[in-house]
Amino acid sequence: MRMRRILGLALAAATLAGVSAVGAVSAWATSSPNISRDDCAAAGGQILSRPYAGDACALPDGTTQAIT
Numbered sequence: 001m002r003m004r005r006i007l008g009l010a011l012a013a014a015t016l017a018g019v020s021a022v023g024a025v026s027a028w029a030t031s032s033p034n035i036s037r038d039d040c041a042a043a044g045g046q047i048l049s050r051p052y053a054g055d056a057c058a059l060p061d062g063t064t065q066a067i068t
Contacts, residue, residue, distance in 0.1 A: 034068040 040047060040057035047067065048056045055067040
């Protein structure tokens with residue numbers, strides 16, 4: 001019985017850690033999307049040149065995305 005409880009806790013902790021890692025990756029992907037120059041122009045955006053940070057696309061909705 002004790003071994004089953006320990007295994008259950010280990011499985012729960014591993015599942016929680018896996019969900020947390022997936023959530024962190026998903027959050028980073030949605031908060032830092034990249035866009036190409038062609039996609040920026042097609043969306044009506046303006047390409048900005050940022051010193052030491054590379055180029056970015058300023059979209060009409062007010063968001064800025066890094067250009068890949």
